[in-house]
Amino acid sequence: MQLAYRAPNGPTVDRMIDHVYEDLACAQPTSVSADMLRDSLRASFVGVQMLVGATRDQFSYILNAGFTPRPRVQDQIVTLSKNAARGSAWSIELPACGHSSQSIDLYQLLRGNPREANLRDYFAELGIRHMMLATCYRDEDWRYLFFATRAPGQEPFSKDESATLAHVVPHFRTAFRARTRFLTANAMNRCLSMGLDQLGVGVAIVDRDGEVIEMSMVAERILARKDGLLHNRRLRAAWAGDDRRLQDMIQKLGGADGHNRPRAISLWRPSGRPRLEILIDSLRAGGRPSGAGAVVYMRDRDAASSLAPHALQGLFGLTEAEAHVCVRLAEGLTPHMICETTGISYNTVRAHLRSVFAKCEVESQAELMRLIINSPACIALQPGAVAATAAYRKARPGRASIHSRA
Amino acid sequence: MNGRGPTASDRFISDEMIDSIYDGLVAIRPAPGTLETIRAALRADAVVLHFAVAIGATASLVETVGQEDLTRQGNAGDCSQLVAAGEGWQICCLRAPEETPFGEEEDRNFRELAAHVRRAMRVRNGLLEDGAAVHALSGVIDQLGIGAMIVRSNGRMMHADARAEAILKERDGLHLIGDRLSAASAQEGRSLEALLRAVSDDERPSAAITITRPSGRPALGLTINRPPMADDLSTIGLVVSIRDPGKGLVQSADTLRDLYGLTGTEAQLTIDLVNGKSVQETEERRGISHNTMRAHLRSIYAKLGVGRLSELIHVVSSGTSPLAPGRDRAVSPPNA
Numbered sequence: 001m002q003l004a005y006r007a008p009n010g011p012t013v014d015r016m017i018d019h020v021y022e023d024l025a026c027a028q029p030t031s032v033s034a035d036m037l038r039d040s041l042r043a044s045f046v047g048v049q050m051l052v053g054a055t056r057d058q059f060s061y062i063l064n065a066g067f068t069p070r071p072r073v074q075d076q077i078v079t080l081s082k083n084a085a086r087g088s089a090w091s092i093e094l095p096a097c098g099h100s101s102q103s104i105d106l107y108q109l110l111r112g113n114p115r116e117a118n119l120r121d122y123f124a125e126l127g128i129r130h131m132m133l134a135t136c137y138r139d140e141d142w143r144y145l146f147f148a149t150r151a152p153g154q155e156p157f158s159k160d161e162s163a164t165l166a167h168v169v170p171h172f173r174t175a176f177r178a179r180t181r182f183l184t185a186n187a188m189n190r191c192l193s194m195g196l197d198q199l200g201v202g203v204a205i206v207d208r209d210g211e212v213i214e215m216s217m218v219a220e221r222i223l224a225r226k227d228g229l230l231h232n233r234r235l236r237a238a239w240a241g242d243d244r245r246l247q248d249m250i251q252k253l254g255g256a257d258g259h260n261r262p263r264a265i266s267l268w269r270p271s272g273r274p275r276l277e278i279l280i281d282s283l284r285a286g287g288r289p290s291g292a293g294a295v296v297y298m299r300d301r302d303a304a305s306s307l308a309p310h311a312l313q314g315l316f317g318l319t320e321a322e323a324h325v326c327v328r329l330a331e332g333l334t335p336h337m338i339c340e341t342t343g344i345s346y347n348t349v350r351a352h353l354r355s356v357f358a359k360c361e362v363e364s365q366a367e368l369m370r371l372i373i374n375s376p377a378c379i380a381l382q383p384g385a386v387a388a389t390a391a392y393r394k395a396r397p398g399r400a401s402i403h404s405r406a
Numbered sequence: 407m408n409g410r411g412p413t414a415s416d417r418f419i420s421d422e423m424i425d426s427i428y429d430g431l432v433a434i435r436p437a438p439g440t441l442e443t444i445r446a447a448l449r450a451d452a453v454v455l456h457f458a459v460a461i462g463a464t465a466s467l468v469e470t471v472g473q474e475d476l477t478r479q480g481n482a483g484d485c486s487q488l489v490a491a492g493e494g495w496q497i498c499c500l501r502a503p504e505e506t507p508f509g510e511e512e513d514r515n516f517r518e519l520a521a522h523v524r525r526a527m528r529v530r531n532g533l534l535e536d537g538a539a540v541h542a543l544s545g546v547i548d549q550l551g552i553g554a555m556i557v558r559s560n561g562r563m564m565h566a567d568a569r570a571e572a573i574l575k576e577r578d579g580l581h582l583i584g585d586r587l588s589a590a591s592a593q594e595g596r597s598l599e600a601l602l603r604a605v606s607d608d609e610r611p612s613a614a615i616t617i618t619r620p621s622g623r624p625a626l627g628l629t630i631n632r633p634p635m636a637d638d639l640s641t642i643g644l645v646v647s648i649r650d651p652g653k654g655l656v657q658s659a660d661t662l663r664d665l666y667g668l669t670g671t672e673a674q675l676t677i678d679l680v681n682g683k684s685v686q687e688t689e690e691r692r693g694i695s696h697n698t699m700r701a702h703l704r705s706i707y708a709k710l711g712v713g714r715l716s717e718l719i720h721v722v723s724s725g726t727s728p729l730a731p732g733r734d735r736a737v738s739p740p741n742a
Contacts, residue, residue, distance in 0.1 A: 018525065021428075021526075021529065022525065022529070024529060025529060025532040060570075115504040115593070121725060135422075144621045164435040170421050171424075171426070174421070174424050174425055174428055175428075177425065177429070178428040178429070178432055178526075178529060180564075181428070181429060181432055182529060182532070182533065182642075184556050184564050184565040185432070185433060185434070185533055185565075186533065186644075187555060187556055187633040187643065187645060188554060188565060188567065189434070189533065189543075189647040190555075190633050190645075191554050191633050191647070192544055192547050192554065192633070193543055193632075194631075195543075195547055195552060195554070195647065196543050196546065196547065199550070201546065201726075201729065202725070203543060203546070205459060210706060213459060214459070216543075245425040262658070262659055262660075262661065262730050262731070263660075263661075263664055264658075264660075264664035264665045264726060264727065264730065265664060265665070266665045266666070274711075277665055277726040278726060279661065279726035279727075279729050279730055281730075282468070282499070283459065284545070292459065292467055292468075293459070297546065297726050297729050298728075299724065299725055299726045300711050301721070301724050301725065308466065310612075310613070310618065311612065311613075311614035311629055312614075312615075312630075313614075314601075314614030314615055315614045315615065315627050316472065316611055326431070331720075332717060332724075333718040334714075342691075345480060364684075364715075364716075365714075365715075365716040366679075366715040366716045366719055367682070368716075369683050369716045369719045369720060369723075370680070370719060370723075371651070372682075373654075373719070373720075373723045374645050374649065374651040374722075375552070375627045375651065376552065376614065376627040376628060376629045376648065376649035377614060377627070377629070388520075394630060
């Protein structure tokens with residue numbers, strides 16, 4: 001059932017507003033919409049300046065429609081508007097929030113200015129004579145100043161065009177806000193999924209019939225081993241006894257009466273490696289089981305440790321060698337095993353450990369383990385992790401603009 | 407080109423409402439506050455939003471505000487309804503049978519609102535496209551006691567998740583001054599600033615720092631990472647992960663029983679040991695003799711196939727049991 005959207009404002013303006021929102025996740029969010037705005041206003045260019053606080057922290061953002069970014073033009077226009085505040089001789093009166101000004105003739109504005117001829121030439125060269133401004137506020141101290149300009153040979157902007165600008169401007173503002181949110185949420189999600197990948201926790205979401213909807217990278221990796229847990233549309237355990245319990249849990253927690261507590265199961269693996277631990281919970285919305293499916297968490301102990309030694313160094317002031325001993329310890333090796341695998345002598349390992357104990361203020365290996373496991377070191381990126389993420393990105397193309405999929 | 411720009415007064419949808427739609431719905435879990443705004447604006451008795459778990463998924467989650475009983479099966483049929491839907495979402499406004507049904511004007515206003523909902527949900531699809539199972543992740547990360555913040559290189563906080571916000575609110579070691587992240591100790595504050603700048607300037611891939619707490623509780627650990635972004639998006643800030651070592655403990659005895667076949671007592675003892683109690687402290691706390699404790703430990707070690715306490719801690723904490731919430735479900739809602 002697709003919604004028929006009735007345009008309150010004519011199809012062109014409406015399509016433009018669609019683009020304002022739909023392109024906000026693109027690298028150049030305003031490239032299409034600003035072009036459309038420029039065309040519909042028959043302007044030589046349109047732009048926006050963001051003013052933060054008492055204009056001290058200002059930065060500009062050029063919509064860049066038919067115009068190579070030229071910071072000086074921006075500066076000039078802002079100077080004009082700043083002078084408005086100071087009541088200077090050549091000032092532009094800024095329109096009230098949410099409105100736009102009538103067409104302003106720069107030449108007229110410059111009349112009587114001691115540098116009139118110079119400034120006239122300067123603006124003429126840039127192709128600016130007529131100008132329209134619109135302002136709106138984002139928060140108390142964020143102000144957007146939009147402008148559209150026309151060249152000396154052209155007509156001034158009409159009243160209708162001024163109204164169109166005033167109508168579109170708030171949407172740009174909302175889209176900029178949403179873009180900030182989008183980028184933040186995007187970074188947050190990446191960071192969360194990275195965190196779980198780092199911790200070796202795989203996540204699979206199954207619907208109420210047990211079919212897999214989504215899988216995280218680590219879950220894919222665990223399933224690719226086909227060792228204990230298998231996947232063909234549904235999740236299956238390798239051993240029939242395990243599988244009966246697994247299916248039962250998924251059905252109970254994924255269904256409409258998903259008021260059961262989360263259930264755990266460890267799966268036997270044909271390779272003889274330690275059992276694969278699984279935790280199953282209902283898919284929740286707002287803290288309540290939704291009855292729409294279940295979440296299956298899996299953790300492969302061998303793949304779980306990805307402690308970053310440099311993070312341990314930063315957190316506890318350890319030396320590199322000490323940090324490496326800690327990482328091995330957290331992987332479950334005993335000091336003797338550390339000697340064997342790394343080739344350093346037992347006495348050196350013990351000396352490192354003594355020093356680590358002192359620095360971390362712990363008295364036993366068990367205490368040290370707890371400290372490390374509960375530290376954020378396990379979610380610090382390894383130097384190689386960025387490259388791995390890049391590969392992941394390539395493997396899943398199609399994060400293009402949103403409207404391309406529509 | 408028709409230029410009839412409506413002024414603010416003749417528009418049904420205020421700027422605030424548009425903001426609320428894009429702020430609230432462009433999230434993994436759409437905010438109930440936005441639905442409440444829509445409900446109030448249309449004077450509806452209930453608003454129901456179905457939203458997809460993932461792109462192309464048949465499963466959807468539901469968020470409801472207002473009178474929930476109206477939305478139950480069988481009841482909705484008698485209500486006056488306004489419905490709009492799109493790719494992966496459906497919104498439905500309901501008015502109770504005894505009220506005046508929705509009129510033409512409300513229908514028009516609803517269509518206008520729905521156009522914004524449609525755009526917001528399409529932006530949300532962009533969000534979902536990225537992360538596998540993202541909304542399930544945030545709860546588990548929270549369970550592990552890990553909070554995340556997005557911070558600019560100058561220390562300006564852009565965003566904090568529920569766990570990070572809770573830690574900051576305690577004002578114990580780390581807090582916000584205005585919107586800047588700062589540490590209680592001036593020296594640690596300076597180190598934090600320097601590290602933020604170093605990671606931001608690409609001098610190092612990531613950094614970690616310990617922030618001591620005036621109250622004497624175990625120090626907070628922070629790691630700073632530059633998030634890998636999609637090529638076509640500019641970087642918004644650094645990801646600062648924070649971990650409260652007092653949280654994120656193994657809580658669920660049920661899970662330990664499921665996983666390792668422990669008895670109830672054994673599971674309780676294991677929780678104590680893994681969460682930082684010594685053997686002696688555990689004996690005292692549970693009121694059992696040293697010999698009984700030894701017998702329990704032998705049994706626990708045998709069932710888990712380990713030989714030492716540190717191995718026990720490793721096995722339990724690198725499994726799935728830390729991901730399970732305790733019985734009381736004292737978990738903040740994910741992505742609040």
